[in-house]
Amino acid sequence: MARVLEWVFFLYFASHIPITILFDSQALLPKELYPQALSEIKETYARGAKDALMADPPVWFQGIICVELLLQFPFFFVAAYAFFVGKCKWIRLPVIIYSTHTATTLIPILTQVFFNDFSDSPVPGPATFEERMTLATIYMPYLVIPLLMLFVMVFSDDYKPHLHIKSH
Secondary structure: OHHHHHHHHHHHHHHHHHHHHHOHHHHOOOHHHOOHHHHHHHHHHHHHHOOHHHHOOOHHHHHHHHHHHHHHHHHHHHHHHHHHHOOOHHHHHHHHHHHHHHHHHHHHHHHHHHHOOHHHOOOOOOOOHHHHHHHHHHHOHHHHHHHHHHHHHHHOOOOOOOOOOOOO
8 A cells, every 4th residue: 555655646746847847837937938838728727727826826826836836846856756766764754844835835725715705806716616616626636645645654654764772
């Protein structure tokens, strides 16, 4: 079971690399950096999913994306490698930090999705319960998988450090 989870975590981090650079970064960086086709994909997604955060990112959301680009993005390569190789105990503390941070950032995002009144928004946001649930489902893996990682890193014997006590 441990190796299956490592593959899930590997796929999570490996898939996050292109998602971050090609799509999430568009919420922060100038449009001129992206090919028109890529901008159109993001706009089509934002319109279809009614993701107002990606369509017209508020400053607080841009702050989250900034941290993703500067701190998390380089870590995605390290973590993908560690989980691809498997049983790398040294990844425990960095993953605890990453997963706690990421799960925490999802609280304001999901609060916005579920409770914000988008009626005066310059871009369409979710209006019905179904639309809110659809959008929340898109963001939910970035809460659930980090929480699963946190649980595994804290409680699994595969990642707990082993203390070697010398006896005299």
